Amino acid sequence: MTVTILCSGFGLGFYTPGLLVEAGLRRLGIPAEVLVFENVMNPEQRGKVDHSRRAYHEDFSVALMSQRIPQDIRKSMDEQQVHALLNQWKAEGRRHFVCLSGHWVYLLEMYREQMDSELEVDLLYLDASDSPSWKHLKKRLGTLSDDYREVWLFGRQHEPMYTYIDIVGSDPVVPYEQRERRLLVHGGGWGMGTYREHLQALNHAGYGLDIVLYEGDEPGATNAGQRYYRMDPSWRTWQQNEQGKHTFPPFAEVRNGEQESYRLHEDYHLLCEIERRVCAIVSKPGGGTLADSFASGTPIIFLEPFGEHEQNNAQLWQHYGYGLSYDTWMSEYGGGTDILEQMHNRLLQDRQSLSSYTEQLSARWGLDSQPSAGDDQLLTLTEEERH
Incomplete structure (x- = not known):
C-alpha cells in the first residue's frame, strides 16, 4: 500500500513538505514515494521553469506580475510520460495519494476514470488560501471537495489548525x-x-x-x-x-x-x-x-x-x-x-495539542505501520556525486 506523494518544483513549499511527509511515513514503516510534476513535463517547458526561477530571484516585481497571467499547465505535459506513469500506477494498484500541487489533479482525474475502485486522495494545502495553481485549477474543474479530501494544514480564517508536518532531527525544539x-x-x-x-x-x-x-x-x-x-x-x-x-x-x-x-x-x-x-x-x-x-x-x-x-x-x-x-x-x-x-x-x-499529519493519515487510512529505526546519517556529497 504505497502512499504516492505528488509534489512540484514550482516552489520548495510544494516540494520539501512532501519529503517531510514521506520521511514521517517511513518512520512509521509505511512505504511512500515522492513524485515531482516536472518529470511529466516536456523538457522545453521544464527549462522555462528554471528560467522563471532566476528571473523571479533577480526582480520580485516580475514574480508578482506572473501570478496574474492564467496558464493551462496541461499544455506543458509530455503525453508519453503521463500515460506511462498512469499505466504504472494502475499495474501497481496505487490508491493512496497526497497531493501538494494542483497541477497533479489533472492526472488524478485521468487515473480515476481508469480505476474501478475508489481512490483515497488528500489535497494538502500549504497556504491559508488557494495559491495560483489551485485557483487556476478550480476555475476549470470547479469544486474539488466532492471527490477529494481537502486538508488545510494551517487551518483557515474560520477553521483552526488541527495537524502539522513534523520534523524529526538530532535535537528537540531548542528552548x-x-x-x-x-x-x-x-x-x-x-x-x-x-x-x-x-x-x-x-x-x-x-x-x-x-x-x-x-x-x-x-x-x-x-x-x-x-x-x-x-x-x-x-x-x-x-x-x-x-x-x-x-x-x-x-x-x-x-x-x-x-x-x-x-x-x-x-x-x-x-x-x-x-x-x-x-x-x-x-x-x-x-x-x-x-x-x-x-x-x-x-x-x-x-x-x-x-x-x-x-x-x-x-x-x-x-x-x-x-x-x-x-x-x-x-x-x-x-x-x-x-x-x-x-x-x-x-x-x-x-x-503540544496537535498530532502530526502522518499519524493522522495512517490512522484514517488504516495503514499498517511499524516504527522504523531509520537512518540518521548525514551525507556529504562529493563533486562527482552531485553531478
Missing part, C-alpha cells in the same frame, strides 16, 4: 533561553522578495544574521557575525539520486575562499538545523516557511508577501500569535526579543 541572538534571513526556495533590503537594519538591531544565498549571489560582510549558506546551485527538484529517490536540497555554509561542502539529510532539510537555534525567521510568508516555523517553534518576521495567498498566510500566523510583520516588530517592539519569546512559547503550547 528560547538557549537560542543564539541570531535571525535566519531568506527569500524562500527561489530567493524571492525584499529580504536583502533589510540586512543592514537587522544588523544594527543587534542580531547576528544567518543569510541564505542563491545562484549567482556572493557572501558579503562578516564583521557583525554574519554567516552565509546556499543550496547547491546545480541541484533541481526533479532530479533523483542513484536509488531513484528525490532528496532534500544539498546545503552548505559559504565562506570566502573555501570550497562549499554540500550535505543533505534523508529526514529533513538542513535549513531546519539553523531554524532551531535562531530567535526568528525573517522571510516572506511562504507555506514551507510556516510549516518549518510551527515544527521548530520559531516565530516569523514577515516581509512583503508573494501574492494574496501569502498575505493570507501572514494574517493567519499573526492571528495565531506565531509571527509579526517586519514593520510592526520594528515600530511597536523596537526589534526586541521579548515579543519573539512570547510567540515561541505560543507555538510550543499549541504544538
